Amino acid sequence: MLASAGGLAVAALAPDVSDQPVQQVLESVQPLALSQQNEVLENHAFRLYRSEQTRSTDSADSLLRRLGIDDPAAAAYLRSNELVRQSLFGRAGRNVRAEVSDDSALLKLYARWSTDDSGMFKRLVVEKTVSGFSTRIETAPLTRSSKLSSGTIQSSLFAATDDAGIPDSVAVQIAEIFAGDIDFHRALRKGDRFSVVYETLEGDGEPMRSGRVLSVEFVNNGKVYQATWFRDPSVAQDTRNERNKGGYFTLDGQSLKRSFLASPLEFSRVTSGFKTRFHPVLKQWRAHQGVDYAGTTGTAVRNVGDGVVEFSGVQNGYGNVVFVGHRDKSTTVYAHLSRIDVKRGQSVGQGQVIGAVGATGRVTGPHLHFEYRVNGNYKDPLTITRLSESVSVSVAAKPTFDRVATDARLLLSAAASVRKVNTE
Ligand SMILES: [Zn+2]
Incomplete structure (x- = not known):
């Protein structure tokens, strides 16, 4: 993040090193002229702490350059070390922290990541020792804390x-x-x-x-x-x-x-990004007996309640369509699909993906047409949400x-x- 290293950088980095005792930071607080500051700093060995995010295109050289490290021996070591290569290169977004000497040499480098649900994280540690660099990967438990927020x-x-x-x-x-x-x-x-x-x-x-x-x-x-x-x-x-x-x-x-999900589309950043969602035409379902969900072709369509597939195939107007029959004699209909993932007679669970949004049948663009029928009568799908089988x-x-x-x-x-x- 820092383009150049120098005496001023020490002061600028002070908040990042608050947990590390660095005597020189205190000294640099003195309101000295720049030339005097440099003089003071030159008389002391000091350490800089820097952090950077890895980029997918990173090499040892580009990463060290961004960390303000000018250390050919360290670059050669990082290039050749298998653990470092596997952990840092070709991977974007890993946070790397480095401890750097006053002459821009690498003293220590850390990276931490957690890629699974094991409750553990990995810590890569590269350290300069008297006999050269050493590298190890440690595993340690993640600590849990609670965050409160609102919006x-x-x-x-x-x-x-x-x-x-x-x-x-x-x-x-x-x-x-x-x-x-x-x-x-x-x-x-x-x-x-x-x-x-x-x-x-x-x-x-x-x-x-x-x-x-x-x-x-x-x-x-x-x-x-x-x-x-x-x-x-x-x-x-x-x-x-x-x-x-x-x-x-x-x-x-x-x-x-609940016995039914309120929406046949999974909620995600992609599916939530449609303006129409905030201007719902509440009586819209009366006009054509269903509700339309805007969606891009290929977005997963999920079955809203446990049931059995009653129809799976092509029907006029509906295009590729799936009918699911539910225990309470209601039926849900998912139309204009680009893809169908289920067969007639198959049992389908709540939330199971049954196909994908498409533009088949009588449509002007890709969307999901969704219907809810009880004993053959069309009902407002929004009323599904009120049916619940609450368990205490x-x-x-x-x-x-x-x-x-x-x-x-x-x-x-x-x-x-x-x-x-x-x-x-
Ligand atoms: Zn429709």
Whole structure:
């Protein structure tokens, strides 16, 4: 990040090295003229701490250059070391920190990353020793901490989460948690707001991954939805019990799992990026007996509720279409598909991908036409969301759950005030 090294760079880097005792930083605070400063600094050996992100095109030379390191021996070592090459080169976005001597030589280099859900991270350490450079890769546990945040929808959920510095994976989790209650593609309103408490996983204090959403409140069109993650401790070890995995519950202990998803399109940055989502024509389904979701060809279409495929193939007007029959005698219809992934008679689970958005049949452009029929009568698909098969927390687990819910309420109200602090 620094174009040149020098005495002034020490002062500029002071905030980054706050955890490291560097005597020279204190000295440079003295209001000396530049020439005097340089004189003072030249009389001391000092260390600089710099960080950079790797780029996919990086070589040892380009990475060291950006770190302000001019050290041919270090460059030759990094080029030849297999661990370094595998860890740093051809990989974009890895954070590298270097300790650099006053004559721009490499003293120490660190990189940390976490690529799986093991709860661990890797730490690459390159160190200059008396006998030359040495390299090792260490594995250490990530530490969990909770983050509180909140936001208000102005244009889209992602715009709001971006403003609040919330990672995409957390935005997607929020949409999935309320997938049975809120159609995030069509039902969001300007002024909707949310508060969220989520885990971040850190390696040596550096954020590596965002973890699970712990609790969340979403106010959609004036209606408050709340959820907290809970795993019944009495079944946590019992892998045959579906509840051992845990899930999201309202704060009074009702499961948020619904028999139908509110939207047949998975929520993502791509599918959320359509303006029409914020100007839904509520009576639109009456006009042509379904609702249309804007989407690009190839976007996955998911089955909204457990059922059996009643039809899979081509029908006039509908193009490639799938009909899924559900236990309550309702049928959902997914039309204009570019691709069909299921066969007639096949059982399909909630959320299972059954095909992809396309432009087959009588259409002017790619979109998903979605219908909901009960006993052959067309119904507004938005009414699907109200059907739920709520499951409660077990009586035995309720006292534990109530303590979790009390904490969730406190944290969510604290999270809501995070926004006020930020915007005032
Ligand atoms: Zn349509």
